[in-house]
Amino acid sequence: MSPAVAEGQLLILIPAFNEEGAIAGVVQAVRGVMPGVPILVVDDCSRDGTVALARGAGAQILALPHHLGLGGCVQAGYKLAFELGYDYVIRVDGDGQHDAHDIPRVFETLRTSGCEMVIGSRYLDGNGGGTSPVRTAGIQFFRMVLRPILGKTVRDPTSGFVGVNRSALEVFGRSFPLEYPEIEALVVLQRRRFRFVEVACHMLPRRTGRSSITPMKSIYYIVHVLLGVFVNVLKYERRAPKQTRRV
Amino acid sequence: MDRLLNAMTGLSVLLIVMVLVSVRRARIRVEYSVAWLAGAAALLVFSRARGLLRTVADLLGVTYPPLALVLLAGSVFLLIFYRFSLIISQLKDDNIALAQRVAILEYHLQMLKDHAAGY
Numbered sequence: 001m002s003p004a005v006a007e008g009q010l011l012i013l014i015p016a017f018n019e020e021g022a023i024a025g026v027v028q029a030v031r032g033v034m035p036g037v038p039i040l041v042v043d044d045c046s047r048d049g050t051v052a053l054a055r056g057a058g059a060q061i062l063a064l065p066h067h068l069g070l071g072g073c074v075q076a077g078y079k080l081a082f083e084l085g086y087d088y089v090i091r092v093d094g095d096g097q098h099d100a101h102d103i104p105r106v107f108e109t110l111r112t113s114g115c116e117m118v119i120g121s122r123y124l125d126g127n128g129g130g131t132s133p134v135r136t137a138g139i140q141f142f143r144m145v146l147r148p149i150l151g152k153t154v155r156d157p158t159s160g161f162v163g164v165n166r167s168a169l170e171v172f173g174r175s176f177p178l179e180y181p182e183i184e185a186l187v188v189l190q191r192r193r194f195r196f197v198e199v200a201c202h203m204l205p206r207r208t209g210r211s212s213i214t215p216m217k218s219i220y221y222i223v224h225v226l227l228g229v230f231v232n233v234l235k236y237e238r239r240a241p242k243q244t245r246r247v
Numbered sequence: 248m249d250r251l252l253n254a255m256t257g258l259s260v261l262l263i264v265m266v267l268v269s270v271r272r273a274r275i276r277v278e279y280s281v282a283w284l285a286g287a288a289a290l291l292v293f294s295r296a297r298g299l300l301r302t303v304a305d306l307l308g309v310t311y312p313p314l315a316l317v318l319l320a321g322s323v324f325l326l327i328f329y330r331f332s333l334i335i336s337q338l339k340d341d342n343i344a345l346a347q348r349v350a351i352l353e354y355h356l357q358m359l360k361d362h363a364a365g366y
């Protein structure tokens with residue numbers, strides 16, 4: 001059941017790059033679960049029919065003039081959402097892996113928990129099936145790395161199913177990792193003493209295409225993200241005062 | 248020793264000529280040619296001034312002066328590469344911000360058009 005959403009309160013953000021096989025279905029599924037909530041597809045300069053299909057399915061389009069990669073693509077959407085005055089943005093991947101039926105739970109948690117970020121986690125209810133062994137090992141490794149930095153365990157640090165509030169939107173509009181942004185984004189938030197919480201979500205099989213992180217790219221991914229995490233930890237930024245409340 | 252130093256002289260002259268031709272053809276902006284020209288000029292001076300090179304080699308504790316020249320040249324060009332990495336990173340950040348701004352402005356423009364068309 002979809003929760004009541006005031007106009008201009010929530011935006012669904014879908015970054016997409018060559019997702020013509022899935023994008024229309026994703027937009028329709030979101031519209032079915034969250035009727036009346038605007039959907040913004042941020043097109044990262046696709047060479048296929050992604051834009052036309054997304055528009056035809058009822059989404060608004062933010063078309064980047066050239067390919068920026070996932071981080072630049074998501075950040076563009078965050079910037080626009082902040083400009084338009086949205087209080088909350090929920091990001092759903094364009095490949096159909098995220099179940100639209102989980103959006104209301106993410107939104108409700110975002111609204112009521114007081115956390116700046118809500119992560120849709122495939123591991124909270126034991127539903128981690130379908131993840132490759134390489135990726136599972138990577139996730140476990142990053143759980144270990146992030147635990148002392150974040151001060152709590154994040155079960156699914158690579159999840160792209162993420163909801164953020166306006167405070168996080170403002171921060172991400174100024175500073176957002178460009179490649180493989182999910183893990184580094186957690187550290188960016190931690191530097192601001194922002195809080196996050198995970199909610200159990202169901203992952204569906206990819207409707208089309210393949211993951212951009214192939215086994216060969218996994219090593220590059222790990223090195224790149226590790227470096228990004230530590231750069232963010234060391235980065236000089238005026239930190240927000242420590243809050244006593246923790247979730 | 249002479250052959251190596253002559254090769255260094257040739258290399259530095261070639262580099263100076265290449266950079267000047269590129270600047271003349273507007274392939275390199277003047278401000279970015281300065282570092283290359285300064286590096287190449289330093290290489291040229293050290294490869295021709297044996298006394299100076301020997302002094303530098305003594306300072307560095309290197310017994311073979313041409314090796315000091317190679318070390319100097321390597322250090323200068325490493326600094327140049329570092330400077331260009333800073334410039335490229337800044338350019339990339341600016342480029343991303345511009346691309347995002349263009350996309351957002353186009354979005355607003357499209358909204359205005361749709362509004363005017365009565366959608």
